[in-house]
Amino acid sequence: MTVQRAALVTGARGGIGAAIVARLEADGWAVHGVDVDDGDLTTREGNRRVVEAAIDRFGRLDAVVPSAGFQHVAPIPDFPEEQWDKLIAVLLTSPFLLARYAWDALAATGDGRICVIGSAHALSASPFKAGYVSAKHGVLGLVKTLALEGAELGISATAVCPAYVRTPLVEAQISAQARAHGIDEAKVLEDVLLERQAVKRLLEPSEVAAVVSFLLSPDGRGITGVPVPIDLGWTAR
Numbered sequence: 001m002t003v004q005r006a007a008l009v010t011g012a013r014g015g016i017g018a019a020i021v022a023r024l025e026a027d028g029w030a031v032h033g034v035d036v037d038d039g040d041l042t043t044r045e046g047n048r049r050v051v052e053a054a055i056d057r058f059g060r061l062d063a064v065v066p067s068a069g070f071q072h073v074a075p076i077p078d079f080p081e082e083q084w085d086k087l088i089a090v091l092l093t094s095p096f097l098l099a100r101y102a103w104d105a106l107a108a109t110g111d112g113r114i115c116v117i118g119s120a121h122a123l124s125a126s127p128f129k130a131g132y133v134s135a136k137h138g139v140l141g142l143v144k145t146l147a148l149e150g151a152e153l154g155i156s157a158t159a160v161c162p163a164y165v166r167t168p169l170v171e172a173q174i175s176a177q178a179r180a181h182g183i184d185e186a187k188v189l190e191d192v193l194l195e196r197q198a199v200k201r202l203l204e205p206s207e208v209a210a211v212v213s214f215l216l217s218p219d220g221r222g223i224t225g226v227p228v229p230i231d232l233g234w235t236a237r
């Protein structure tokens with residue numbers, strides 16, 4: 001009997017994570033979706049627990065998709081230091097720990113995939129997002145290193161880098177951005193969030209999930225060590 005390919009997806013209750021779980025299941029993957037109740041990804045124990053649970057459940061692990069995250073918007077002098085630590089923990093250290101703990105299982109398949117949900121903010125900065133931008137830029141360094149070390153083991157690593165996606169994370173930012181910039185919430189979407197995008201619309205979570213689906217598919221195997229932007233023209237400028 002052929003054993004289904006199995007994936008671990010973090011942030012599975014979130015807008016993008018839930019769409020990835022649904023898409024991979026529709027593609028025929030066995031998916032272990034986890035969120036904060038299954039393990040606090042700011043801790044080593046939380047990261048270890050979710051990897052072990054996925055391997056225990058399916059007896060194998062072929063792909064890891066770190067999608068947990070949050071945002072904090074504040075100018076540098078007011079940026080809370082504990083929020084900096086937490087952003088780095090969830091957005092950068094967690095993907096490293098997940099890869100580390102899953103490494104042997106991914107190598108055992110001969111075709112392991114790590115696909116981190118990065119951001120257009122992995123390639124370009126915005127004011128008031130020091131922690132998020134720094135963590136997302138760091139993820140690109142991690143992905144490049146994972147790709148180099150994973151090459152001989154058949155492990156590929158990529159960072160999908162979306163522009164703004166219609167999720168609770170973005171909806172929460174609209175009021176925070178309004179406070180930081182001192183403008184109406186109604187103007188935030190048009191003048192601040194979408195200011196950098198050539199195409200003035202939000203991405204849908206399903207569009208991000210479709211790219212993850214391709215990267216995890218047999219045809220996506222050659223893409224490794226790179227960001228994969230879905231940025232509506234953001235970085236073309």
Ligand SMILES: NC(=O)c1ccc[n+]([C@@H]2O[C@H](COP(=O)([O-])OP(=O)(O)OC[C@H]3O[C@@H](n4cnc5c(N)ncnc54)[C@H](O)[C@@H]3O)[C@@H](O)[C@H]2O)c1
Binds near residue numbers: 170
């Ligand atoms: N929404 C966007 O516009 C957008 C754009 C580019 C990149 N991203 C990235 O996509 C990923 C998913 O974002 P989303 O929009 O789905 O956000 P979301 O807020 O809808 O979901 C994020 C999920 O992560 C979980 N999470 C947060 N901290 C955690 C912790 N310590 N332990 C375990 N789980 C934790 C939350 O509970 C939540 O369910 C994030 O990495 C985000 O940075 C989002």
